[in-house]
Amino acid sequence: MELSGAEILVQFLKDEGVEYVFGYPGGSVLHIYDELYKQDEIKHILVRHEQAAAHAADGYARTSGKPGVVLVTSGPGVTNAVTGIATAYMDSIPMVVITGQVPTAVIGSDAFQEVDTVGITRPCSKHNFLVKDARDLAVTLKKAFHLATTGRPGPVVVDVPKDVTDPNVKIPYSYPESVSMRSYNPKVKGNARQIRRAVELILSARRPIIYSGGGVILSGAAESLTELARLLEIPVTSTLMGLGGYPASDRQFLGMLGMHGTYEANMAMHECDVLIAIGARFDDRVTGKIEQFCPDARIIHVDIDPASISKTVKVDVPIVGDVDSVLTDMLQLLRSSERRLDPEELKEWWALIERWRSANCLAYERDSELIKPQFVVEKLWEITAGDAFVSTDVGQHQMWSAQFYRFDRPGRFVTSGGLGTMGFGLPAAMGIQFANPGRDVACITGEGSIQMCIQELSTCFQYMLPLKIVNLNNRYLGMVRQWQEFFYGSRYSHSYMDALPDFVKLAESYGHVGMRIEKPAEVEDALKEAFALKERLVFLDFITDQTENVYPMIAAGKAHHEMEMSPKSVLI
Amino acid sequence: MRHIISILLENEAGALSRVAGLFSARGYNIESLSVAPTEDPSLSRMTLVTRGSDEIVEQITKQLNKLVDVVKLLDLTEGSHIEREMMLIKVRVGNGGEREEVKRLADIFRGNIIDVSPASYVIELTGDGDKLDAFIQALGGITILETVRCGSMGIARGEKSLHL
Numbered sequence: 001m002e003l004s005g006a007e008i009l010v011q012f013l014k015d016e017g018v019e020y021v022f023g024y025p026g027g028s029v030l031h032i033y034d035e036l037y038k039q040d041e042i043k044h045i046l047v048r049h050e051q052a053a054a055h056a057a058d059g060y061a062r063t064s065g066k067p068g069v070v071l072v073t074s075g076p077g078v079t080n081a082v083t084g085i086a087t088a089y090m091d092s093i094p095m096v097v098i099t100g101q102v103p104t105a106v107i108g109s110d111a112f113q114e115v116d117t118v119g120i121t122r123p124c125s126k127h128n129f130l131v132k133d134a135r136d137l138a139v140t141l142k143k144a145f146h147l148a149t150t151g152r153p154g155p156v157v158v159d160v161p162k163d164v165t166d167p168n169v170k171i172p173y174s175y176p177e178s179v180s181m182r183s184y185n186p187k188v189k190g191n192a193r194q195i196r197r198a199v200e201l202i203l204s205a206r207r208p209i210i211y212s213g214g215g216v217i218l219s220g221a222a223e224s225l226t227e228l229a230r231l232l233e234i235p236v237t238s239t240l241m242g243l244g245g246y247p248a249s250d251r252q253f254l255g256m257l258g259m260h261g262t263y264e265a266n267m268a269m270h271e272c273d274v275l276i277a278i279g280a281r282f283d284d285r286v287t288g289k290i291e292q293f294c295p296d297a298r299i300i301h302v303d304i305d306p307a308s309i310s311k312t313v314k315v316d317v318p319i320v321g322d323v324d325s326v327l328t329d330m331l332q333l334l335r336s337s338e339r340r341l342d343p344e345e346l347k348e349w350w351a352l353i354e355r356w357r358s359a360n361c362l363a364y365e366r367d368s369e370l371i372k373p374q375f376v377v378e379k380l381w382e383i384t385a386g387d388a389f390v391s392t393d394v395g396q397h398q399m400w401s402a403q404f405y406r407f408d409r410p411g412r413f414v415t416s417g418g419l420g421t422m423g424f425g426l427p428a429a430m431g432i433q434f435a436n437p438g439r440d441v442a443c444i445t446g447e448g449s450i451q452m453c454i455q456e457l458s459t460c461f462q463y464m465l466p467l468k469i470v471n472l473n474n475r476y477l478g479m480v481r482q483w484q485e486f487f488y489g490s491r492y493s494h495s496y497m498d499a500l501p502d503f504v505k506l507a508e509s510y511g512h513v514g515m516r517i518e519k520p521a522e523v524e525d526a527l528k529e530a531f532a533l534k535e536r537l538v539f540l541d542f543i544t545d546q547t548e549n550v551y552p553m554i555a556a557g558k559a560h561h562e563m564e565m566s567p568k569s570v571l572i
Numbered sequence: 573m574r575h576i577i578s579i580l581l582e583n584e585a586g587a588l589s590r591v592a593g594l595f596s597a598r599g600y601n602i603e604s605l606s607v608a609p610t611e612d613p614s615l616s617r618m619t620l621v622t623r624g625s626d627e628i629v630e631q632i633t634k635q636l637n638k639l640v641d642v643v644k645l646l647d648l649t650e651g652s653h654i655e656r657e658m659m660l661i662k663v664r665v666g667n668g669g670e671r672e673e674v675k676r677l678a679d680i681f682r683g684n685i686i687d688v689s690p691a692s693y694v695i696e697l698t699g700d701g702d703k704l705d706a707f708i709q710a711l712g713g714i715t716i717l718e719t720v721r722c723g724s725m726g727i728a729r730g731e732k733s734l735h736l
């Protein structure tokens with residue numbers, strides 16, 4: 001088959017099974033757009049800003065099990081997309097980003113809309129390529145998909161100069177079924193000896209805890225994790241990225257750990273004697289003060305990326321491999337043996353944990369005249385039967401989402417954890433809805449964050465995406481305000497969101513339904529009404545208590561047992 | 573501690589900047605770096621000298637291995653190895669005394685005088701860094717016009733070797 005570069009690119013995407021491309025056209029990608037025009041197999045979603053294209057592809061990837069695909073033009077198209085690429089990189093999300101580039105002949109001459117895409121994206125992508133010859137296009141794209149989706153996933157950028165897609169230059173094409181790279185062979189199966197050592201250590205534990213992370217979700221290992229934890233009756237805590245990896249409504253789940261983790265999770269971390277870290281990367285929001293991290297624990301760490309292991313915290317039993325594969329091997333060893341943890345010790349450990357749990361660390365004022373943000377999330381959870389896909393932006397509302405929407409399934413909570421990108425929520429929700437048509441998708445956001453990608457309301461109207469936007473409007477960059485209250489003598493420097501738009505009218509002018517909710521008594525009905533509107537996007541503007549803070553909180557540089565507690569919780 | 577790391581790298585545009593970028597982004601130091609294609613033109617061999625605690629060097633090697641362009645890597649410091657640098661040094665030799673003195677020193681250090689002009693010599697010298705430093709010291713009053721040194725190159729002793 002003789003095809004032009006542009007035809008090859010589009011044909012390759014079809015052969016690769018790509019359903020959606022999130023993009024925005026421009027000069028350097030016009031040949032490609034012309035090919036997209038001539039077909040209808042691949043659906044191109046036209047966003048309103050390239051950042052949103054990347055976030056939408058990200059949301060799509062997190063909830064479809066397939067890589068997200070982005071197409072943007074050179075120069076400003078690329079620089080706009082960078083925030084989205086970096087966001088996906090920090091959270092290890094598989095994505096292929098195809099960027100237009102100026103023709104090869106003028107690369108390096110400061111040509112119109114030229115930027116050094118490979119240079120700019122090098123530190124925020126898993127890998128990147130510049131394709132200089134159309135004959136390399138198909139195999140490079142195959143490499144990109146391979147790299148993005150295997151090992152520790154991540155975004156891969158393929159920079160394509162305009163002449164490479166020239167419609168007049170035809171070359172042979174056949175779909176490369178597979179690709180091998182001598183320098184890239186991620187290890188999937190864990191070392192058998194290490195796995196046996198880990199099982200021995202777990203069986204000898206008196207106060208074990210599982211610290212589960214985003215790797216469990218990425219690996220599709222929620223079932224194996226749940227089975228392991230239940231078999232051995234070990235308590236489970238999760239990072240922000242790992243939520244849903246173990247059912248949150250289960251008694252063995254202690255909630256999230258870390259800076260805004262629960263009292264029981266953080267205390268159990270501090271007191272544990274064996275820590276089983278699974279697909280988690282010991283982020284500083286999780287560890288707190290490194291010197292006092294799990295002071296009595298021997299640590300097992302399962303991770304597919306050797307560089308994640310012993311990066312910040314030295315571990316005793318490292319296991320490099322895919323979580324699901326390693327847990328399956330562990331389960332096999334355990335099933336073929338009668339040995340279990342000492343039941344008496346375990347009972348005492350659980351008694352201690354139940355005492356911590358009774359502190360009720362997430363308690364908040366329930367008879368307030370003002371809408372409490374926690375209450376809105378709780379009600380959302382109830383009304384969607386805990387079964388919605390939830391994306392968030394970044395700030396207090398993000399933490400309340402993590403604490404109060406109890407995720408029982410993996411891949412339901414979509415949030416920017418590593419980069420903490422405000423503006424992520426709405427476009428990510430779009431991607432989720434494309435991947436999951438007919439399902440409830442809520443975007444929990446704040447009045448600050450939502451304004452960072454608000455233009456996407458237009459995309460939502462064009463494609464009739466019936467998202468439910470839950471705006472926890474506290475008129476503050478709340479997370480910033482909270483830090484200023486705690487650590488800067490309540491000097492609220494530039495954290496007040498003045499001159500806010502009327503979000504109801506704004507939603508309406510984009511063709512959507514808008515609601516403003518000001519009283520606690522109206523919260524439930526408003527949510528019910530919104531979710532009953534199956535075909536429409538509803539923007540719910542909840543006017544919430546401006547003074548509410550996220551508790552518990554471990555201040556920067558403090559250890560797990562040094563939590564700042566809500567005035568409402570009962571300390572014991 | 574000082575580590576000397578040998579890396580086999582895809583001989584592709586940008587591979588070097590991935591390594592250099594990794595070091596600057598993560599705040600690791602590079603003491604010296606030398607790189608050139610090998611007998612297999614699809615591969616480059618890089619020798620990189622860095623300093624850091626055991627934990628940092630462990631991270632450095634892991635992060636290097638993670639780069640898609642890095643094919644194989646060996647921390648030479650872990651075994652016995654040979655290390656060489658090369659220096660070209662141009663000195664002023666105005667009178668017969670200086671010419672004699674430089675010739676004698678070059679012989680002692682087993683260097684070669686590879687360029688001669690009425691007022692200057694260029695000496696080529698190989699050895700480890702200390703030897704090259706010692707030569708510069710030994711030149712004493714002789715005026716150095718310029719020096720150029722390549723980064724360290726290293727290779728393991730015995731049969732151990734870094735190849736595909």
Ligand SMILES: Cc1cc2nc3c(=O)[nH]c(=O)nc-3n(C[C@H](O)[C@H](O)[C@H](O)COP(=O)(O)OP(=O)(O)OC[C@H]3O[C@@H](n4cnc5c(N)ncnc54)[C@H](O)[C@@H]3O)c2cc1C
Nearest residue numbers: 213214215219239240241258259260281304323417418420
């Ligand atoms: C405002 C704000 C507050 C935050 N507060 C908290 C907080 O209180 N608590 C908290 O936990 N986080 C918090 N975060 C998030 C935090 O910044 C990190 O993003 C998060 O803790 C990282 O989660 P993780 O360790 O699960 O790693 P991820 O970033 O999810 O990384 C996944 C790990 O799993 C590995 N992996 C990937 N695939 C596989 C596989 N197939 N098999 C094996 N391993 C695999 C990867 O190599 C990596 O090491 C907050 C973020 C923000 C923005």
Ligand SMILES: Cc1ncc(C[n+]2csc(CCOP(=O)(O)OP(=O)(O)O)c2C)c(N)n1
Nearest residue numbers: 395396397422446447448449476477478479
């Ligand atoms: C792009 C970007 N800029 C700045 C920040 C720093 N930041 C973190 S949380 C936050 C406040 C977010 O305010 P809002 O969206 O209203 O959420 P709230 O905390 O009030 O719930 C800011 C400014 C960020 N995370 N991302």
Ligand SMILES: [Mg+2]
Nearest residue numbers: 446447476478
């Ligand atoms: Mg706010």
